[in-house]
Amino acid sequence: QVQLVESGGGLVQTGGSLRLSCVASGRTLSTYDMGWFRQAPGKEREFVAAITSSDGTWYGDSAKGRFVIARNNPKNTIYLQMNNLKPGDTAVYYCAVRVDTGPIQSPPAYDYWGQGTQVTVSS
Secondary structure (H helix, E strand, C coil), X not given: CCEEEEECCXXXXXXXXXXXXXXXXXXXXXXXXXXXXXECCCCCCEEEEEXXXXXXXXXXXXXXXXXXXXXXXXXXXXXXEECCCCHHHCEEEEEEEECCCCCCXXXXXXXXXXXXXXXXXEC
């Protein structure tokens, strides 16, 4: 079993930055792929970014050029640095662990999820 706890969300103005963190417990995550997703009210959960066990990175179209995903294996933590935030980035952000296979951008491919952290970007 894996427990994931996100933090770092909050209220920020357009153009601002936030860094989200996701700390895992219950399993060493260095051998797993991990991802960030987000969900706005009334919308489906959307892929944001992922990082593989070999530190390969993937980004959704909305994140390219503005967000950076990273991991710190000794701390069992992944991060999402978000820059140049826009009102359209407002959502609950979730981290997740992919234990088995499946498309890395697809939510059903992930086995464990955190409770989410709210990010609100004001105009």
